[in-house]
Amino acid sequence: xxxxxxxxxxxxxxxxxHKLSVEQFAEIVGITYSEIYRYLRKEYIPKLSNVIKIADAxxxxxxxxxxxxxxxxxxVYKITPEFSVRFRQLLTExxxxxxxxxxxxxxxxxxxxxxxxxxxxxxxxxxVKLAKYFNCSIDYLLGRE
Numbered sequence: 001x002x003x004x005x006x007x008x009x010x011x012x013x014x015x016x017x018h019k020l021s022v023e024q025f026a027e028i029v030g031i032t033y034s035e036i037y038r039y040l041r042k043e044y045i046p047k048l049s050n051v052i053k054i055a056d057a058x059x060x061x062x063x064x065x066x067x068x069x070x071x072x073x074x075x076v077y078k079i080t081p082e083f084s085v086r087f088r089q090l091l092t093e094x095x096x097x098x099x100x101x102x103x104x105x106x107x108x109x110x111x112x113x114x115x116x117x118x119x120x121x122x123x124x125x126x127x128v129k130l131a132k133y134f135n136c137s138i139d140y141l142l143g144r145e
Contacts, residue, residue: 011039014058059077061144063138105133
């Protein structure tokens with residue numbers, strides 16, 4: 001999968017750029033070093049919450065880490081707010097209901113309700129689907145820009 005490969009490559013570059021060991025990096029971002037090694041070995045795509053931890057810790061773009069955009073120069077990203085807060089803001093801003101998202105994307109209404117009520121954060125594939133639906137970047141979807 002392309003996202004996995006891009007994420008792994010960008011993560012390795014980030015670790016090397018900051019001259020950190022995987023263990024040091026893991027401690028900084030609050031993810032176990034075994035989890036970081038799994039990402040570097042391209043074993044599986046991380047949870048969106050872990051990508052956000054990495055992006056927030058180093059001021060990086062989530063879109064960049066996932067390989068959707070080239071490295072953005074001279075951009076400062078905000079710390080990611082709680083997803084439910086941002087999701088509610090987007091619904092109001094775009095004048096869209098959860099029902100409309102359900103009908104147009106196929107994302108189950110109970111999952112949308114969970115995000116709206118702060119019970120869960122979307123997976124990477126659902127965040128990509130939402131960003132496409134809202135016609136925005138993942139960083140914008142998450143309230144980072």
